[in-house]
Amino acid sequence: YKAKQTGRNNFQFYQDPSSDLTDKVMVQDLEKAIINNELFLVYQPKYNLATKELNSVEALIRWQHPTRGLISPLEFIHLAEDNNLIIPITMWVLEKVCIQLKDWCVKGYKKVPISVNISAKHLEKGTLVEDVKKIINSTNTNPECLMLEITESVMISNPSLAIETIHELKELGMKIAIDDFGTGFSSLSYLLKLPVDILKLDKSFIGELSDRKNMSFVDAIVKLAHNLDLSVVAEGIETEQQHQILNQYGCDFGQGYFYSKPLISNQLVKSFLENDEL
Ligand code: C2E
Numbered sequence: 574y575k576a577k578q579t580g581r582n583n584f585q586f587y588q589d590p591s592s593d594l595t596d597k598v599m600v601q602d603l604e605k606a607i608i609n610n611e612l613f614l615v616y617q618p619k620y621n622l623a624t625k626e627l628n629s630v631e632a633l634i635r636w637q638h639p640t641r642g643l644i645s646p647l648e649f650i651h652l653a654e655d656n657n658l659i660i661p662i663t664m665w666v667l668e669k670v671c672i673q674l675k676d677w678c679v680k681g682y683k684k685v686p687i688s689v690n691i692s693a694k695h696l697e698k699g700t701l702v703e704d705v706k707k708i709i710n711s712t713n714t715n716p717e718c719l720m721l722e723i724t725e726s727v728m729i730s731n732p733s734l735a736i737e738t739i740h741e742l743k744e745l746g747m748k749i750a751i752d753d754f755g756t757g758f759s760s761l762s763y764l765l766k767l768p769v770d771i772l773k774l775d776k777s778f779i780g781e782l783s784d785r786k787n788m789s790f791v792d793a794i795v796k797l798a799h800n801l802d803l804s805v806v807a808e809g810i811e812t813e814q815q816h817q818i819l820n821q822y823g824c825d826f827g828q829g830y831f832y833s834k835p836l837i838s839n840q841l842v843k844s845f846l847e848n849d850e851l
């Protein structure tokens with residue numbers, strides 16, 4: 574707490590003095606970030622646990638702020654969502670990803686699908702399908718090279734819109750993943766209604782895999798997903814032991830520092846795409 578002098582000998586106490594102001598300034602800065610070319614993408618590999626081959630990559634956004642340095646999406650995506658900036662930012666990400674796909678393709682690198690994080694807010698706006706179509710058409714991208722990651726929270730806020738939207742996206746040829754699975758406190762039964770392809774187990778479950786209850790939870794989720802014809806990605810795999818356990822459970826794909834940190838395009842190409850014959 575800090576004291577703020579509002580008049581003569583008149584002090585007011587307020588919590589976290591910088592946050593409101595900082596948020597306002599951050600939002601103003603974020604509005605300019607796209608034009609000023611301050612946003613960039615990193616790509617994190619997802620591995621096929623059984624074959625140990627690269628399966629796809631996830632695009633993760635970064636903000637190189639001119640004075641504050643590198644800012645994590647955990648610090649600005651929620652601000653974007655609350656200030657009508659999430660759609661322009663997502664459009665920027667989608668376009669960058671489509672251009673990247675084409676660039677890798679032209680250079681003859683290994684073909685690897687890219688997944689993009691979609692905010693639940695975007696889906697709730699009702700323009701997601703047309704927005705995605707716009708980018709796919711303007712960049713002439715094969716939708717089968719794109720995957721979208723959407724959190725399960727949309728299933729609570731507007732299940733019928735979520736189901737319809739995901740159906741339409743799938744008709745375009747894209748794969749859809751449920752992101753942060755297990756953290757949304759929603760009923761599992763939505764999995765029966767949602768035509769998704771992939772379930773991404775949140776890293777909070779993987780971090781505590783040594784715990785017996787967590788292990789049986791993960792084991793059961795993998796079985797359930799497979800019975801529903803979904804494949805499973807575990808995120809946040811940091812150790813050999815976690816890798817072994819998930820592989821034993823039959824988890825399909827893994828993502829995490831154990832395999833690779835998120836990489837800028839050039840590094841990804843050097844380490845994963847270049848030497849791999851098609
Ligand atoms: P997420 O979708 O759950 O992404 C996974 C996060 O886990 C990423 O954090 C990634 O860098 C981190 N991670 C990967 N491997 C490990 C590991 O082994 N251990 C640990 N502890 N963490 C690992 P990041 O890049 O900071 O992104 C945070 C969140 O921000 C993402 O969580 C996603 O919800 C959001 N986000 C990132 N990029 C975008 C974007 O382009 N659009 C939207 N709407 N959201 C984004």
Ligand code: CA
Nearest residue numbers: 631690722752
């Ligand atoms: Ca994600």
Ligand code: CA
Nearest residue numbers: 753775776808
């Ligand atoms: Ca997560």
Ligand code: CA
Nearest residue numbers: 690724752753
């Ligand atoms: Ca997420």
